[in-house]
Amino acid sequence: MSPRQPRRRSYDQYCASARALDAVGDRWTLLIVRELLAGPRRYTDLHADLPGVSTDVLATRLKDMEAQGLATRRKIPPPGAATVYELTARGADLLPVLHALAEWGAPELGDRRPTDALRAHWFALPLMRRLPATGTTAVVDVVLDEGVFHLRLGGGDAGPAYGDGPAGAPDARLVLDADTCRELCEGALSLEAGVKAGRIEVVGAGPVATVLRGD
Amino acid sequence: MSPRQPRRRSYDQYCASARALDAVGDRWTLLIVRELLAGPRRYTDLHADLPGVSTDVLATRLKDMEAQGLATRRKIPPPGAATVYELTARGADLLPVLHALAEWGAPELGDRRPTDALRAHWFALPLMRRLPATGTTAVVDVVLDEGVFHLRLGGGDAGPAYGDGPAGAPDARLVLDADTCRELCEGALSLEAGVKAGRIEVVGAGPVATVLRGD
DNA sequence: CGGCATCCGTGACGATACTG
């Protein structure tokens, strides 16, 4: 019966980095993690936000991730009866890996190529590192033409630190365009300078909005 | 003439993490970086310390990394006239990525499989994060049955933070076996407990050795 | 001997079509 999975290709090295790459080094795997870090996702949503991945590869990766304890399948019963994929705690622990990749990759962004897909929440990872500390946990909505997502700042312990699901009232709201967002991520533009130049609008009256404005 | 390399396969996503994976997401690339983080290496050395990589893939990766500005070729003129590969500053900036991968992958090490290759310096990355802060820059030699490597602690700015090249007199020396080293990396064993149990020997009289002993 | 280039068999990948 068991079709004897022909043994996933391993580096066969007794090395922590090589073991990590055995688990998540396959093409598309870390990008699936990036998507799931924003919260539970349906198969079709994943396929839509990962342009270029073929259906069978996506299905295979999700199965592998499940078998390795990185993700789980779950049925949601309410009206929107569907199966969603969700990271386990072990899978969510990959956040620092994606953070490091995003920080290193931000300078490679450059100008947007005509073939480049774009989703608003892809800015979440590099952006988080560029925003000032808020002291306490704060939720910031980021609004771009391409979409909206929210960041949870200051509280790195409980679950994913960004998402685009339903949110309560945020502590502040940031309105900007994709190019401004890129300059922020690269560090070429400071939040304060962007606000002064009128390229970034900070909405909100609370202390978090005040900190973001740089006052 | 230009054979028009059919364009390296890209994710075509305007996302910092995806751009990073475009550059270093290919099989073997990050492991080559791991090797070069220890210092300049010859082609043959790389091939020897990356068991399983085929000669053409290694040559192709090195050429890609050179084209992308991650590594350079250099001739060393003295008696050992050979060409060595060396990371550029941009390539060395991948250290946090490998750190994050190593930290995540350490719990996956488990028991050593009979097929697993092992090199002493593969412990350098996860081990660095488990050693106490030394205040000032310190060089620690780590001695295992499989080989020796040294760590530069406390001074993360100047060049690679580990290596196995020729070293001057270290500030301290750590002697242990591979299994003890694994438990240290996983956090299952503290340095102090290992010393008390006689599984780790700390050699040296200076302040760094004293800190490592946990006094 | 170090540093690849070439050839070949296998498997992973990408696109499309189709199904419960």
Added chain:
DNA sequence: CAGTATCGTCACGGATGCCG
């Protein structure tokens, strides 16, 4: 909606050969 089936192509791994 959530995949499975099929197929052509390309990347990978292993072995060998060439060349300074």
